[in-house]
């Protein structure tokens with residue numbers, strides 16, 4: 342009976358979303374990698390994720406590359422005295438033992454020069470370059486334009 | 498002796514004034530942050546169809562106003578997504594609230610398409626993009642800030658910095674309050690529902 346309930350629960354649950362997958366290299370784990378659907382390719386896209394450093398040494402995300410954008414960059418949105426701007430971020434520190442979020446209103450990947458429109462439900466690869474851990478290729482899921490975060494149950 | 502009485506009377510008067518001032522300040526603190534200096538923002542800006550829209554035509558409705566630009570992938574979609582949630586959450590009361598997206602990068606936004614951007618978030622959001630002068634005038638009347646920032650790596654070589662709050666204007670056209678960037682949609686919705 343209990344087994345049946347589990348099977349039913351599995352059947353009812355939506356298929357695991359790509360945004361809820363985790364990617365690991367060494368002490369670095371990356372999850373909840375997502376982007377927003379775009380209208381065409383004219384406007385820049387965006388990239389968010391969570392990076393966890395389980396090691397004893399500090400690391401940092403220093404660049405991103407993806408076939409979906411000609412000019413991907415790291416940005417940091419800052420709101421000072423209520424005024425928002427988003428300067429280029431040379432590096433996103435990922436201190437030892439900590440989780441750093443690229444999320445709306447903070448650090449984000451800025452995907453300029455989209456090579457194709459980002460359709461909701463699609464996914465694309467992104468290679469992250471970390472100062473210490475080196476390269477890690479992850480998959481980003483394209484969520485709706487109205488999304489604010491992926492819905493993953495009990496992440497971490 | 499009379500001098501002493503006068504002294505007491507004067508001190509009593511000072512105390513009364515102090516108590517009164519404190520009471521007034523406490524009272525004022527309960528009001529909306531800007532309510533003490535309420536003002537009537539105004540604008541005359543073209544919509545996506547090129548028709549001029551002014552603040553006056555929206556009297557009787559609450560306005561939820563955001564200044565931004567469509568090339569902004571982070572702050573602007575986040576805020577518009579919240580506005581969309583608020584509008585959905587209002588249900589029937591949504592008819593009493595008009596959300597406005599005022600472009601502070603109007604020339605580029607007109608070229609790229611204003612309505613397809615706002616409609617992607619919610620059909621009720623009205624996008625406005627005037628001339629440079631009209632935009633400056635609207636921003637000044639709302640007392641908000643925006644500035645073009647040259648940035649070589651950005652699309653077209655520039656980006657915009659801008660006030661990121663959401664502004665609530667009352668049915669008589671008076672400024673009521675602002676919701677600072679990041680205020681959860683549920684909070685904005687609850688606040689609006691107390692007013693409708």
Ligand SMILES: [Cu+2]
Nearest residue numbers: 416427451571
């Ligand atoms: Cu950016």
